[in-house]
Amino acid sequence: MSAVVIDGKAFAAGVRARVASHVARLSEEHGVVPGLAVVLVGEDPASQVYVRNKGVQTVEAGMISFEHKLAADTSEADLLALVRALNADPKVHGILVQLPLPGHVNADLVINTIDPAKDVDGFHISNVGLLGTGQKAMVPCTPLGCLMMLRAYHGSLAGMTAVVVGRSNIVGKPMAQLLLGDSCTVTIAHSRTRDLAAVCRGADILVAAVGRPEMISGDMVKPGATVIDVGINRVERDGKTRLVGDVDFASASAVAGAITPVPGGVGPMTIACLLANTLTACCRAHGLPEPEGLTA
Numbered sequence: 001m002s003a004v005v006i007d008g009k010a011f012a013a014g015v016r017a018r019v020a021s022h023v024a025r026l027s028e029e030h031g032v033v034p035g036l037a038v039v040l041v042g043e044d045p046a047s048q049v050y051v052r053n054k055g056v057q058t059v060e061a062g063m064i065s066f067e068h069k070l071a072a073d074t075s076e077a078d079l080l081a082l083v084r085a086l087n088a089d090p091k092v093h094g095i096l097v098q099l100p101l102p103g104h105v106n107a108d109l110v111i112n113t114i115d116p117a118k119d120v121d122g123f124h125i126s127n128v129g130l131l132g133t134g135q136k137a138m139v140p141c142t143p144l145g146c147l148m149m150l151r152a153y154h155g156s157l158a159g160m161t162a163v164v165v166g167r168s169n170i171v172g173k174p175m176a177q178l179l180l181g182d183s184c185t186v187t188i189a190h191s192r193t194r195d196l197a198a199v200c201r202g203a204d205i206l207v208a209a210v211g212r213p214e215m216i217s218g219d220m221v222k223p224g225a226t227v228i229d230v231g232i233n234r235v236e237r238d239g240k241t242r243l244v245g246d247v248d249f250a251s252a253s254a255v256a257g258a259i260t261p262v263p264g265g266v267g268p269m270t271i272a273c274l275l276a277n278t279l280t281a282c283c284r285a286h287g288l289p290e291p292e293g294l295t296a
């Protein structure tokens with residue numbers, strides 16, 4: 001293996017520490033404490049773990065955590081009523097509805113009912129539009145985390161060729177917008193891209209967000225490229241469940257210049273950036289200066 005392994009766990013700890021020190025100053029100097037409300041509908045085991053970790057890390061950062069755990073058969077109308085109540089609550093600066101939602105609920109409707117200023121996931125159509133037009137937005141946490149790590153590793157990204165494999169609203173599309181905003185030349189590739197391997201081999205920065213275990217192999221990586229693996233896939237190996245990314249780490253790390261592992265790469269940055277977004281939303285709500293280096 002020749003690639004530098006980018007330690008997302010350590011990087012995320014640094015982001016959380018910076019958030020915590022800004023939160024402490026906010027409370028001392030202005031008497032303001034950021035509040036994050038997380039809504040979980042149902043009992044999906046992975047979602048339960050993510051929501052628990054969000055609550056713990058919110059409190060560790062000195063913020064207030066409001067958890068709303070609703071039964072899987074909660075009606076769409078009741079969920080919308082809760083979102084509207086959180087919109088109106090001045091102690092709540094950030095609102096996150098954990099995805100996926102049960103099938104009987106219209107996820108787009110729920111997300112678009114969140115006050116865009118409190119939409120710390122950055123999924124509301126207003127924030128999507130603001131990001132796409134280069135205006136001040138709430139930025140989705142996972143792509144924001146990837147951008148922070150890329151900036152820290154490279155300094156300027158200007159002029160680099162970036163390929164994002166995956167076109168989801170949560171990761172692929174906002175990631176491409178952020179890289180474009182940092183003056184990369186960006187291609188969004190996907191499962192129907194012709195000669196995907198050749199497209200990927202053109203990338204100085206290769207972001208894999210396809211949701212297919214170990215699909216990106218070393219022969220698809222340009223020598224020296226930076227590979228960011230957003231995938232979180234649970235697979236059965238030798239009778240055990242293992243977590244793997246969308247990148248085949250063994251072969252890709254032999255070719256890449258730098259690579260994020262799974263676990264311990266992009267994943268921990270998702271919650272760290274959620275805390276950063278909650279702090280940003282709180283500062284904006286109170287007309288206070290935003291924390292530097294924690295936004296796009």
Ligand SMILES: Nc1nc2c(c(=O)[nH]1)N[C@@H](CN(C=O)c1ccc(C(=O)N[C@@H](CCC(=O)O)C(=O)O)cc1)CN2
Nearest residue numbers: 050096097098099100121141263264265267268270271
């Ligand atoms: N409303 C949202 N729902 C979901 C989001 C989101 O950003 N907003 N993202 C994912 C889940 N997610 C946070 O919600 C999340 C995923 C992964 C991790 C993480 O730290 N992963 C670890 C491994 C953890 C494990 O063992 O499972 C890693 O990669 O090292 C944090 C948060 C879907 N839903």
